[in-house]
Amino acid sequence: MDNFNTKKMRAIAFYTFLTAGGVLLLYFSLQNLPTVLEQAGQIWDIVMTVVSPLILGFVIAYLLNPAILFYEKLMHKTCPRLKYKKLRAFSVVEAVLSFLILLTLVISLLVFSVTRELQVGDLDGLLLIATNFMEDLNKFYEASMQWLADMNLESPNVQTLFQDISDTVYGALNNVISGFIGSLGSISGNFAVFVFGLVMSIYMMLDGRHITDYLKRVADVLFQARTNENIREVLSDLHHAFFGYLRGQLLDVLFMIIAVSIALQVTGCRFAIGIGLLAGLGNLIPYLGPFIGYGLTTLVCLIYGDYSTLAVSLPVLLVIQLIDGNIIGPKLLGKSISVPPLLIILFLIAGGAVGGILGMLLAVPVGGFITIRFRKWLDRNESNEE
Template identity: 35%
Template sequence: MNFFKDRINKKYFEISMYVIFTCIVIFLLSRFTDQLPLIAGTVGSATKWVITIIKPVIVGFIIAYLLFPMLEKLEALLRKLKPLKKKSSIRGLAVALQGIIILLGLFLIVSLLVSVITRQARAANSEDIIEGIKTYADSINNLYWDLMDRLDKLNINSAEIKSSVDTFMNNIGSYLLNLSSGLGNLANNLKDGVATAFFSLIFSIYFLLDMPKLKTYWGRVFEIILPKRVKTVIDTIIKDADRVFSGYIRGQAIDAFMVGVVVSTIFSIIGIQYAIVIGLLIGLGNLIPYMGPVVGYSSIVVVGIATSDYKSMVIAAVSLLIIQAIDGNLIYPKLLSTSVNIHPMIVIISLTVGASIGGLVGMIVAVPTGALVKVWFERLIKLAEKKNLDKEKKDSING
């Protein structure tokens, strides 16, 4: 043993161990890098599988969360009926009644839209439509050749412009070809969407039936496994989130419905075509801040130009301006009085981030999320301010 100790230099031995360890780490990292595409693919597939399973549960919970206040009111109304006063639980009956009301409402809306579109489509003369398309095509063709003649007279090389136009038309053709080839993927996505919607509805029914029990159960679980201070913080976070999201999303949905109904009614009185469709689009656009007016005026202009009814188009635009002014200054603030007012700059930033992350759904959820971040930030500032005041009081007492 002493023989090896005398002949092994401790310093060089440690260096050798470090070198060997480094070589092993480099070898393992290289092997990991070689297998990185396979690992990434496996992780991606597993994540996609988990998301596919969890998505209906999350969507179902969101639906139940939004419908729960309506369910409580229906349950309270049913409690007032004499035959139901003595029953211990009428939650199932209230859920069934709520489902019937929602289905009837959707059926009436869809029936009304189909009826209006069909009636106005029949009212349009097919020969006039074909003749109008030919006229527009001839006008575009004449405009193109007239432009080429003028460029030739001005000694401007029209061949390059013609080549650019041809390239543009070829790009449009390629886009349409790619669009047609993507219809298969669209069908698959539609099938997956229908399946997700079906299971989401099932989960939402279960959540509506068992919401109080779930709240009691998980409240008890958190109370047992979490320290009291952590439990208090989590309760505060949940209350803030509930206040902001419920106040904003429900208020936004009610406001969008009211604006859609008012716009459809007034536009029908004005006589603008597809009034109900435009009202529906404006109502849906109102779910996203600043999007309602954009959708509304764009729809009015498109329909007005397509039908050549410029007088109705101007009247509809002025009417929409008045409706948006009344809604923005009176109705909208009243409906969202339970939520948090945030600066327009924060709204725009939230919408940009939400659109990049979750598309349309991300834009809808982005604003209340930004409001919730603002609430938590202000709460932290108040806590820090309180600590500073307490510290100043202690320093003044000690001093």
């Protein structure tokens, strides 16, 4: 009883301190709002610089945990007398090496696909093709305006429309090129974040059990048993929504990369492996992968004048997409949380508005978690009414 009262008093003191601190912080923030916002932005940048490797490390450790468990079982069968600490260390090393080999293979395939098509000796030919493509666009514009004049449909509004479309296309191409050049300048910084994140993930994977036990002890001290049960239930639902979705989605990405790359190689499309990689990775965001596949295939074939290849490649991509959407996808994602298509679109719009590409990547698992919690809330209320 005394232990219960002590824990209850600690919880009351903790919440009281938290509430008072929050009220004081809100009061002083409103008194100096412009300065606070400026300082908050600077602090946020510093925090994200420090926290980004930690978040990346957690994500890597979380995704590699099934591989670690697989290697643990395999090594336990071959070396049953091996102590757990050494067994865990060997399993972590094997999982990290497998991850790095797979990542290196993907990057190598992408670089090989691009460099093979953009050989130095073929650079002049590529520039000539690009020049001819732009000339064809100009000829199409002039022919369209002449046709409108012949049909007595010529008007300043139509000319303005064509000019706006042209400016939009050129502006989009300029933004893509500028973004690509800017991303090259941030490669070193992103590489440093990746290295630190990988190192942190290794420590997390090695000491995962100790970290989990420590957090459980802290939660037992701060919260009551019922609160701890609710927290663990929420964490379990998060794991089910995120891991179930990501596991199935990553396998689906692997299938699409292989299928699209092989199919476009057979049809003779240039940059087949690169298009396959980008289309497959685009499948991490629902409904985006097909647009990337169709768009890049169409763009490459039009630039190089491979119209017959385009006529064959697009139906092949459609067949692959139908197989993936109706057979492969449901099989891989069947055990994960199911979210209605309309809700998926709404979650994607909300995720894109809040967090851009990252928000869209997390939109479906977050939406799945919300769906799980809503269904449980609905079930509890229905059972209480009965």
